[in-house]
Amino acid sequence: MVENVKELLKAHEGITHEVYLDNENSSVVPQEVLDAMAPYYNQRAYGNPTLTHKPGWEAFETIMESAQKISRFIGAKILEEITFTPGETEANNLALMGAAFAMKNKGKKIVVSEIEPISVLHVVELLQKFGFVTTKIPVDTQGFIDLAKLEEAIDKETILVSVSAANNEIGTIQPVKEAVDVVKARNPATLFHTDASDAYGRIPLNVQDLKVDMATVSSYKILGPRGIGALYVREGISLDRILEGQIGTQKLWPGIENTPLIVGFTKASELAFQDFESNMNRMRTLRDKLVDGIFNELSDVKFNGPKGDKRVPDNANISFLRCEGEALTIELSLKGIYVSSGSACSRRLLQPSHVLVAIGRRFSEAHGSILMKTTRYHTEEDITYVLEVLPNAVNRIRGIVGSTGVD
Amino acid sequence: MSRVPLPYNPKVLDLFRNPKNLGKMKDATVEAVAGNPACGDMITFYLKINEQEIIEKASFESYGCAANIATSSIVTEMIKGLSLKSAWEDITWKKVTEEVGGLPSIKFHCGVLAVGALKRAIRKYYADRNLEPGWLPKELTFEEKQAVEEEELAKMLAKRLKVEGEK
Numbered sequence: 001m002v003e004n005v006k007e008l009l010k011a012h013e014g015i016t017h018e019v020y021l022d023n024e025n026s027s028v029v030p031q032e033v034l035d036a037m038a039p040y041y042n043q044r045a046y047g048n049p050t051l052t053h054k055p056g057w058e059a060f061e062t063i064m065e066s067a068q069k070i071s072r073f074i075g076a077k078i079l080e081e082i083t084f085t086p087g088e089t090e091a092n093n094l095a096l097m098g099a100a101f102a103m104k105n106k107g108k109k110i111v112v113s114e115i116e117p118i119s120v121l122h123v124v125e126l127l128q129k130f131g132f133v134t135t136k137i138p139v140d141t142q143g144f145i146d147l148a149k150l151e152e153a154i155d156k157e158t159i160l161v162s163v164s165a166a167n168n169e170i171g172t173i174q175p176v177k178e179a180v181d182v183v184k185a186r187n188p189a190t191l192f193h194t195d196a197s198d199a200y201g202r203i204p205l206n207v208q209d210l211k212v213d214m215a216t217v218s219s220y221k222i223l224g225p226r227g228i229g230a231l232y233v234r235e236g237i238s239l240d241r242i243l244e245g246q247i248g249t250q251k252l253w254p255g256i257e258n259t260p261l262i263v264g265f266t267k268a269s270e271l272a273f274q275d276f277e278s279n280m281n282r283m284r285t286l287r288d289k290l291v292d293g294i295f296n297e298l299s300d301v302k303f304n305g306p307k308g309d310k311r312v313p314d315n316a317n318i319s320f321l322r323c324e325g326e327a328l329t330i331e332l333s334l335k336g337i338y339v340s341s342g343s344a345c346s347r348r349l350l351q352p353s354h355v356l357v358a359i360g361r362r363f364s365e366a367h368g369s370i371l372m373k374t375t376r377y378h379t380e381e382d383i384t385y386v387l388e389v390l391p392n393a394v395n396r397i398r399g400i401v402g403s404t405g406v407d
Numbered sequence: 408m409s410r411v412p413l414p415y416n417p418k419v420l421d422l423f424r425n426p427k428n429l430g431k432m433k434d435a436t437v438e439a440v441a442g443n444p445a446c447g448d449m450i451t452f453y454l455k456i457n458e459q460e461i462i463e464k465a466s467f468e469s470y471g472c473a474a475n476i477a478t479s480s481i482v483t484e485m486i487k488g489l490s491l492k493s494a495w496e497d498i499t500w501k502k503v504t505e506e507v508g509g510l511p512s513i514k515f516h517c518g519v520l521a522v523g524a525l526k527r528a529i530r531k532y533y534a535d536r537n538l539e540p541g542w543l544p545k546e547l548t549f550e551e552k553q554a555v556e557e558e559e560l561a562k563m564l565a566k567r568l569k570v571e572g573e574k
Contacts, residue, residue, distance in 0.1 A: 001511075004414040011420055324447055326472040330415075330423065343447050343472070351564070352447065363564060367447035400476055402431055402468035404440070404451045 015336040019382045021372035022340045023314070024168060027220045029264070030377065036267035037225065040260035048256050050248045059259045063249055066266040067230075073269050074196070074215060075206030076232050083231045083252040084262055088197045088218035089119040091231035092162075094252060095193045095214045096123045098239030099160045100132055106189065107157035111135045113145045113164070113174075115355045117195060120162050137163075141360050142306040143172030147182050154186035161192050165199035165215070169342065169355040169371060170305030171315030173203060180211045191237065197221045197229070201272035202280065202312045207232055219261070223375060224268030228261035279376045284313035286374040286383050291316050293387035298394055302365060304356060316372045317342075319356075319365040323397045328370060331393040337386055342369035411513050415473055418508035422477035427484055428466040435466075437532040441524035441554040443561035444470055448517070450479045450524045456532060460491045474514035477507045478521040491529050492542055498522055500550055516553065523554030 020028055040046060045062045047055025067079040076082065085091040100110060110124050114136040124134040135153045138146050145163055154161070161183050166173050180192045193214040199205050201222035207215050214237070218229040233239060233252070245254030272279060295301060300321040305311055320328065325341025332339055342353030344367065351357060352366035361369070374383075415423075432438075432453035442449035448471045455464040465483035469476045482503055486494045500518040504510050510518065526548055533540060547555065 001412075001414045004416045007417040008415060008420060011417075322470070324471050324475075326413075326447075327423070327476065330420075330473050334424070363445035363447070363561070367444070400426060400429060400468065401470045402451070404449050404468040404470045 011334060012336070015334075017382075017385045018336040018338070019378070019386055020338045021374070021378075021386070022338050023221070023223075023373035023375055024371050025340050026226060027223050027375075028377070029220075029225055029268075030223055030271070032271065033224060033264050033267045037260045037264040040263050045259050048248065049259070059257065060249065062259055063257050063262055066262045069266050070217070070230055070269060071232075073273055074200065074217060074232055075208050076234075077208065078235060081232050081235055083233060083250050084257065084265075085229050085231055085253055086227050086258075087229040088117070088195065088216055088221070090253075091216040091218070091229045092117070092119040092193075092195055093123050094231050094239065094242055095216060095233075096120065096160065096162060097127065097242045098252065099191050099193065099214070099237075100127050100130075101240040101242075102238055103159040103191070104130075104132075107159040108132050109135065109153075109155070109158040109160075111137060111150065111153045111158060111161045111183075113137050113139060113162075114358045115139050115143055115167055115169075115172075116162060116164055117168050117197075120164075120195060121354070124162075139172075139358055142310070143167050143170050143355070143359050144306070144310075145174055145179060147175070147178060150179060151182045151186060154183050154190060156187060158183075158187050158190045161190055163192075163194055165194045165196040165205065165210070166203065166312045167305070167355060168198045169315075169353060170317050170359065171198070171311040172305050173199065173310050173312060176210045176212065184211070198312060198315075201269065202283070202314055207234070213237055219265035219268060222268050222272045223377075225261050225264040228258060228265045230265070280313050282376045283374045286378050286380070287314055287316050287372075289380070289383045290372065290374065290386060291318065293383070294318060294390060297387065297391040302361075304359065304361065304369060314373045314375065316374070317356075317369060318372075319361065319369045320394050320398075321365065321368055322401050323368045323394050324401070325368050325370060327397050327400070328368075328393060331397055332390065335389045335393065337389055337393075339370050339372050341367075342371065343367040411511065413511050413514070415477075415511075416508040419473055419477040419510070422480045422507065423473040426467075426469075426476055426480040428464075428480060429468070430466055431468060432464065432466045437528050437535065439524055439528035439531050441527055441558075442471070442520050443558050445561035445565055446557050447471060448475055448520060448557065450475065450521055452479070452483070452524050452528045454486075454528050454532070456491065462486050462489055462491065462494060471517065472514070474507075474510050474517040475520070478503050478510075478518045479524075481506050482521045482525055486525065491532065492540070495526065495529050495543065498525060516557075519550050519553045520557065523550040526551050527554070 045058035049059035067082040197218035200217040215232040302319040304317040325343030344352040356366035435453035436456040467479040503518040
């Protein structure tokens with residue numbers, strides 16, 4: 001199989017322009033971030049932060065200062081509210097399982113939106129095996145949560161609600177503050193978690209304004225290194241640990257703190273928030289140029305998710321009808337354009353993107369969907385190149401489909 | 408809802424980039440479809456069959472991934488010049504998979520669907536002519552059953568979507 005990959009990679013030789021738009025699934029880490037991390041492997045703060053020597057104390061100082069910075073970026077009150085985890089998946093697992101187990105004597109009901117990321121949906125599925133009951137709240141055609149249904153779902157038994165601040169696939173910015181009000185009015189003891197990984201660094205985000213109890217943020221989603229994220233847990237809330245081991249500076253996550261990754265995450269956050277307005281505008285301008293260009297060039301395309309200021313500025317999700325998504329990602333890759341698809345073609349008898357299905361897209365529309373996320377590092381030339389290549393790629397795949405893929 | 412690595416081999420990639428026998432055939436003797444766009448997996452075969460029941464030409468259209476395109480294309484190559492009887496008996500999904508140089512296991516169903524569509528086309532040829540050759544089994548073969556299963560699933564999913572809402 002590895003031999004096959006070598007051949008596949010060889011087929012990409014001679015590419016003159018590369019544009020990476022799959023920032024949903026992993027990202028390019030800027031050199032500045034790597035440069036900030038490097039000294040922490042072998043020059044300073046390489047010790048264990050709980051030990052009584054200089055490299056240990058340096059690590060302790062570094063981790064505390066990083067937590068302080070992240071806490072300020074999300075509007076937390078104190079740095080102790082930040083727990084670093086190995087990523088968004090782990091932070092969501094900690095939030096949901098940690099809260100459910102800590103509150104299991106107060107109730108068994110958990111409420112989530114039906115377009116939550118997999119690291120929320122699969123966790124609540126798992127919790128059902130431990131006797132917890134999940135209600136999934138539907139969303140409208142733009143992905144906005146139905147607040148009336150949310151209200152109906154909350155009662156004395158509801159211990160936990162999880163609704164993402166911004167959807168990872170279609171960019172919908174949820175009315176989190178209103179959702180928290182609705183939930184707390186029905187049951188003040190219900191904990192509210194939001195996965196803010198797709199909001200952090202893209203839209204203003206303040207956990208105190210939103211009044212959420214827990215929030216997840218992720219490093220790679222803001223062009224930091226993979227393998228690190230954080231969970232905000234409001235002071236006074238106690239969660240159960242979901243992993244056991246050596247406890248260090250963090251009560252909720254065992255194991256030796258990964259200082260270089262924490263530094264990288266913090267540096268990436270600083271870069272995202274320095275010139276925040278202009279970063280947002282840059283992502284938005286490039287994204288809009290991309291979307292407008294595609295709609296000018298191609299017919300039978302659908303825009304997935306809301307338009308305007310209720311959508312995060314980097315997200316473009318477009319369905320190309322009569323065009324299968326996986327085939328399109330390969331066609332584009334061979335031209336140096338890297339995107340992902342909501343197609344289910346990697347499995348038989350499987351649904352495509354649950355988010356696109358939840359907003360009422362037909363399956364064939366979901367199979368033909370492409371997700372792209374712009375960053376401040378993309379250039380006008382990148383987008384121009386995509387607009388040169390993409391229409392031909394779609395048309396070639398449509399040529400193979402012919403009259404076959406029409407519902 | 409998980410992803411798997413898909414390291415396609417060079418033959419699959421080549422057939423994806425340069426598919427053989429692509430497109431609708433105007434003078435086809437018979438055509439048959441298998442799969443459903445709701446499954447993201449659908450194939451149409453067009454066969455030109457002469458009076459000796461030999462497949463003179465075959466072409467395809469495919470709505471699906473690279474493996475779907477590659478397996479459909481290779482089937483049109485494999486059956487050219489075969490009698491309907493040998494096409495029925497010799498072309499199995501395993502042979503098709505071998506012929507494209509192997510597939511990730513998660514993509515085996517692409518070869519299955521391609522053979523399902525071929526078998527449907529052969530059946531249709533005889534049904535159109537009210538013929539029942541002795542070698543043609545009455546009951547559906549594995550590949551045809553799989554195609555039916557996939558189509559049923561698509562229908563079920565479509566129905567469920569309708570029930571779920573007026574979105």
